[in-house]
Amino acid sequence: MKNHSSTLLAEVRSFRQNHPDVRYVDLIALDIPGHFYGKRYPVEMLEKVAAGGPLKLPQNAVLLGVQGGLFKIGDYCFNDGDPDANRRLVPGTLMPVSWESQPLGQMLITSDGTEAPIEFEPREVLAKVLERLHHKGIHPVVAFELEFYLFDKKLDNGLPQFARDPLSEDADDQPNLHIERLSRFSEVLDDMAQTAKDQGIDITVITAELGPGQFEINFGHLDDGLRAADWAALFCRSTRGVALKHGYRASFMAKPYLQFPGSGMHVHVSLYDGAGNNLLAAHQQQPLRHAVAGCLELLPHCMPIFSPNHNAFRRLGGTVNAATRASWGFEDRDACVRIPESDPRNLRIEHRLASADANPYLVLAAILAGLEHGLEAQREPIAPLNDDRNSGTDFPLEMLEAVRAMQHQAVLRDKLGAEFVDVYCENKRQDHLAFQQEINTREYRWFL
Structure with missing residues (x-):
């Protein structure tokens, strides 16, 4: 001490x-x-x-x-x-x-x-999962990727407006992946990246995403899962602050526009033993298959974590690379669990389901719990999307159903803690009910 x-x-x-x-x-x-x-x-x-x-x-x-x-x-x-x-x-x-x-x-x-x-503190939940894995000789290496939108600083009757192109002063309302968008918004993006680095966060790749004013930031891989989640949380805080300083709003809201892609939190995870050997690559990658099976088995019970609010469920399905069923695949961005192409040393999963506004500590804890369960149960996964485009298992697509699926799942209660699961589920249920206690204009238009 x-x-x-x-x-x-x-x-x-x-x-x-x-x-x-x-x-x-x-x-x-x-x-x-x-x-x-x-x-x-x-x-x-x-x-x-x-x-x-x-x-x-x-x-x-x-x-x-x-x-x-x-x-x-x-x-x-x-x-x-x-x-x-x-x-x-x-x-x-x-x-x-x-x-x-x-x-x-x-x-x-x-x-x-x-x-x-505090048993239900998000960082403590992740800390307990990591400690248990370390005692088993399993050492995760983690990297987050976060998507976000830039909006104009001023709202229009409470609704977001497209970010203004600094060069033309026109609304950046065209969805594209063009590299020129990085140049047009370089002043604010460079400040976001430098500010994050000043916070000790390892920023790597910056991408202009498909939605208008949408970007993605990648972080470096870390052998400290808590620190990796710290980076994701701190980046959101600093990015919002920097955006306001430049006359924008930065939002990690899961689905700000119905007609454009939502924003996700992608998490890369590989597992190593104490000697630095990739556990997923051993025995012709059989542990990888077991780990995937565990992730997919627990995924339907973790939806309140991966989609933590009403808006986050809007992101699922009907848009680019956002699945509505628990699935996996090699180099397949339609899958919830993607296996990127890599050498055996860097073999990993990329978990793509969580929304950008999910709690990074809890997202990582849920993913690691799934991997751990899979390695223990040693079951074969369902067919990958590469072999069967219809492969997948259903998961809840609205909050109250998702809470019911999470609260009584025995493996999840054991891996994340029963007290946390009960507290978290009731928090999400109450938040969802509170959100519904407002009559919007559509209700009057439909039912008045």
Whole structure:
């Protein structure tokens, strides 16, 4: 503990020396819907926390709904006295914030690694899955890819407007994959990439996607699953901030336009043993087949994680590369689980189903749980799409059905934790019901 505190203290003091104009640091963590919550600390108080001082926030901050409200979930929120829970600083995450008007810092905090972790905290759920895999001699290497849209900063009666081309000042309303779009929006994209790098995130490939104003950012591969998910979460925060600074809105909303492709979160995962051998490539790739089978078996029960809101279900089906059935295939982007072409050393799966606004900690935890289950059960998967274009198993396509499928799945409750599954499902159910408590203009048009 002393060594840990001394490392954190050195990090804080180095930050203060390098950024003497920063007076406050945002201490942030991701809640269940994937929003950051936390507190803004004077930087001198942060030194006290780094030295071993207490850091407490309400336990139920993790349970907030999409709109920030609290739901009654078991005894949480209204019958528990709203207790505080210990958090700790995540080493290596103290970075400057460049998109705010005043100098600021930010640092991740978490309950995992404390004496009493919050069982339903997303980062803690992933931490437990990774710890179990490490004890089994399984070491994941992970890389995220995130798609997002740029919109004009101003909304039109609450609706998004196409981003304005900086050169022509016209709306970028033409869907395309042209490289020229990267040039036209280079100023904001370059700032997003550089800001992410300043946060310690390894940005690699930038792609202009099919939708108007849609882009994709790839991250480097990491042998630390928690850090990989940290990168995805922090990138969303910084990208929104940078976009506003340039007069745009950046959104990871799953399906902002019905007529254009949605935005996804693609996750590449390979598994290695302690000696660095690719476990999926052994025995003529038989473990790969088992891992795929496990992923596909649990996938229908993980839909509230992969599609965490009403809008995310709109993304599935009827558009480019968004499946409506659990499927897999080699070099096939129509599959939920794609096997990219690679040498045996880099053999991996690419899980393509999650929406871009899903919680990256929970998405990775669910994928790893599926891989682990598959390696244990050693079942053969269904036929790949390469052999049968109709291959696939159904999964829920609306939230309440998805919650029912998730809540009582025994393997998932074991792998992710029964308490987490119960809390998460009730949070999603309540959010969905709250979303429906508004009459929109279409209802009057149809039924008045």
